Amino acid sequence: xxxxxxxxxxxxxxxxxxxxxxxxxxxxxxxxxxxxxxxxxxxxxxxxxxxxxxxxxxxxxxxxxxxxxxxxxxxxxxxxxxxxxxxxxxxxxxxxxxxxxxxxxxxxxxxxxxxxxxxxxxxxxxxxxxxxxxxxxxxxxxxxxxxxxxxxxxxxxxxxxxxxxxxxxxxxxxxxxxxxxxxxxxxxxxxxxxxxxxxxxxxxxxxxxxxxxxxxxxxxxxxxxxxxxxxxxxxxxxxxxxxxxxxxxxxxxxxxxxxxxxxxxxxxxxxxxxxxxxxxxxxxxxxxxxxxxxxxxxxxxxxxxxxxxxxxxxxxxxxxxxxxxxxxxxxxxxxxx
Amino acid sequence: xxxxxxxxxxxxxxxxxxxxxxxxxxxxxxxxxxxxxxxxxxxxxxxxxxxxxxxxxxxxxxxxxxxxxxxxxxxxxxxxxxxxxxxxxxxxxxxxxxxxxxxxxxxxxxxxxxxxxxxxxxxxxxxxxxxxxxxxxxxxxxxxxxxxxxxxxxxxxxxxxxxxxxxxxxxxxxxxxxxxxxxxxxxxxxxxxxxxxxxxxxxxxxxxxxxxxxxxxxxxxxxxxxxxxxxxxxxxxxxxxxxxxxxxxxxxxxxxxxxxxxxxxxxxxxxxxxxxxxxxxxxxxxxxxxxx
Numbered sequence: 001x002x003x004x005x006x007x008x009x010x011x012x013x014x015x016x017x018x019x020x021x022x023x024x025x026x027x028x029x030x031x032x033x034x035x036x037x038x039x040x041x042x043x044x045x046x047x048x049x050x051x052x053x054x055x056x057x058x059x060x061x062x063x064x065x066x067x068x069x070x071x072x073x074x075x076x077x078x079x080x081x082x083x084x085x086x087x088x089x090x091x092x093x094x095x096x097x098x099x100x101x102x103x104x105x106x107x108x109x110x111x112x113x114x115x116x117x118x119x120x121x122x123x124x125x126x127x128x129x130x131x132x133x134x135x136x137x138x139x140x141x142x143x144x145x146x147x148x149x150x151x152x153x154x155x156x157x158x159x160x161x162x163x164x165x166x167x168x169x170x171x172x173x174x175x176x177x178x179x180x181x182x183x184x185x186x187x188x189x190x191x192x193x194x195x196x197x198x199x200x201x202x203x204x205x206x207x208x209x210x211x212x213x214x215x216x217x218x219x220x221x222x223x224x225x226x227x228x229x230x231x232x233x234x235x236x237x238x239x240x241x242x243x244x245x246x247x248x249x250x251x252x253x254x255x256x257x258x259x260x261x262x263x264x265x266x267x268x269x270x271x272x273x274x275x276x277x278x279x280x281x282x283x284x285x286x287x288x289x290x291x292x293x294x295x296x297x298x299x300x301x302x303x304x305x306x307x308x309x310x311x312x313x314x315x316x317x318x319x320x321x322x323x324x325x326x327x328x329x330x331x332x333x334x335x336x337x
Numbered sequence: 338x339x340x341x342x343x344x345x346x347x348x349x350x351x352x353x354x355x356x357x358x359x360x361x362x363x364x365x366x367x368x369x370x371x372x373x374x375x376x377x378x379x380x381x382x383x384x385x386x387x388x389x390x391x392x393x394x395x396x397x398x399x400x401x402x403x404x405x406x407x408x409x410x411x412x413x414x415x416x417x418x419x420x421x422x423x424x425x426x427x428x429x430x431x432x433x434x435x436x437x438x439x440x441x442x443x444x445x446x447x448x449x450x451x452x453x454x455x456x457x458x459x460x461x462x463x464x465x466x467x468x469x470x471x472x473x474x475x476x477x478x479x480x481x482x483x484x485x486x487x488x489x490x491x492x493x494x495x496x497x498x499x500x501x502x503x504x505x506x507x508x509x510x511x512x513x514x515x516x517x518x519x520x521x522x523x524x525x526x527x528x529x530x531x532x533x534x535x536x537x538x539x540x541x542x543x544x545x546x547x548x549x550x551x552x553x554x555x556x557x558x559x560x561x562x563x564x565x566x567x568x569x570x571x572x573x574x575x576x577x578x579x580x581x582x583x584x585x586x587x588x589x590x591x592x593x594x595x596x597x598x599x600x601x602x603x604x605x606x607x608x609x610x611x612x613x614x615x616x617x618x619x620x621x622x623x624x625x626x627x628x629x
Contacts, residue, residue, distance in 0.1 A: 017463070017470050020464065021470055024467060024468075025479065029479070139608055142607075143607035143608035144600075144603075144604055144607075145579075145603050147562075148596065148603065149600075151582065151600075152600070155589045155593055159590035278478065278563075279567065282567055297478050297481075298568060302483075305479050305483075309471065309476060313470045316471075317470055
């Protein structure tokens with residue numbers, strides 16, 4: 001019961017934030033000094049063409065009315081029509097979001113698979129060279145520009161070694177698997193399409209390493225400090241005293257407790273993955289939300305920019321909510337209140 | 338007299354070094370030294386730079402690093418070292434302007450929310466939450482795109498996405514401080530609200546804000562370069578680090594130094610500010626540093 005109340009309170013909170021988000025995104029895109037009609041039609045458009053364009057996109061209506069139309073549309077799943085692609089923004093987002101989601105999940109997997117063991121290793125060997133290596137790598141991870149790392153990774157993995165493709169989601173001659181989730185790895189698994197699976201996995205390597213480095217650093221640092229805290233606890237000494245092997249002490253008694261703060265970080269990391277995806281997708285020609293956002297913002301395609309911003313702003317609180325729910329189940333102390 | 342004064346001064350500065358927890362760690366000293374070097378490069382760029390950062394010399398384009406051009410030349414024959422030095426100016430300037438304006442504005446909002454409480458607090462904090470919900474780069478891109486791509490607009494966009502965290506931090510500090518004895522005492526002797534906020538609350542709330550500012554210097558430098566990289570910030574031929582990396586993009590397989598050096602400059606600058614942030618945090622709150 002308490003859990004339901006907690007969930008309900010969080011959902012109402014998210015809805016309130018969403019209203020604010022829609023007001024701000026709407027304000028940004030409608031206080032533009034540049035004229036979206038001219039941007040879309042070009043400098044040589046006639047007055048009649050511009051007027052028709054304004055009418056089509058409701059730009060000739062008063063601002064409050066435009067906002068009301070926009071909100072009513074959102075509620076009905078209608079985010080307007082993209083000026084650049086001439087398609088419904090909701091359709092564009094539905095097409096590009098799975099690509100971003102797949103890349104973000106892959107990056108998250110990299111950060112968990114590398115970050116958690118690195119953090120543990122660093123904590124166990126505190127003050128010695130493994131610790132120094134992990135801490136320097138983590139510091140670099142927090143200080144590297146993702147777009148630069150992407151270029152270096154392409155330079156090495158694609159141009160120098162030739163091991164991985166330099167961009168895109170699939171090889172040119174590999175047809176995409178039948179769409180079920182939009183995530184190529186999952187879809188090709190579901191369709192038993194080995195070619196598409198191999199191609200989609202190999203295309204994920206460089207962009208997910210690039211995007212995942214920052215969160216790997218964050219997770220490694222978090223795991224290290226919570227592991228250090230746990231390693232000094234009395235129950236760890238007790239476990240050792242009763243003769244358990246060090247590996248079991250560390251994994252069963254240490255890691256399980258040390259991972260709780262790491263789970264919290266995962267939610268926060270998801271937000272940073274989305275920001276990082278904008279730049280990573282630009283470099284790796286990854287047809288996701290980030291590339292769509294960049295192209296839309298450059299061409300002053302405000303319905304598209306509004307749509308992306310809105311979706312991005314929903315993902316972050318929802319990811320955090322999912323983490324809070326996971327946290328609730330993971331840590332019995334919270335349930336007892 | 339003068340000698341005694343100097344001796345006392347020296348003694349005081351020695352004590353200051355011994356007492357300042359930030360200077361106890363070698364890493365912090367390295368970070369401060371690097372930041373000082375970057376600041377000096379920024380200030381004295383015209384004196385240090387061997388070439389004009391905009392001067393094109395098509396005859397010596399795409400030269401690898403040599404004694405003549407320490408870090409090589411770019412596709413227009415411009416000296417990369419000189420461009421990097423001038424780039425330090427732009428990146429540090431963006432960092433300082435964005436962090437200072439966002440920090441001051443956010444702190445002001447947080448002070449008002451924390452001190453006023455009630456409906457004002459509720460409204461301001463909801464607004465803060467809305468800004469924190471956006472992934473920073475996407476919102477910055479939307480703002481910079483709407484205002485038109487330029488360095489000034491990138492600064493405005495980055496300040497708009499940075500202030501909210503200061504509001505939240507400052508409010509938290511004020512809530513923790515406002516019932517403390519020294520604030521009650523100031524109120525008791527009839528100090529004005531403005532005086533209580535500025536003289537008693539703010540100085541005691543400043544530590545976590547300084548830590549945040551140090552980390553933000555790093556993230557703003559990266560974000561500004563990122564905006565420039567995708568075309569929403571500084572525009573070519575400005576010698577900005579993000580622009581330089583973007584321009585070197587097409588030469589990554591053959592002349593990697595075009596992008597390599599500006600990236601390393603960002604890594605060093607941001608790494609220094611992040612290290613300083615760690616150091617400040619540990620110095621202000623020793624409990625956090627126990628695990629390090």
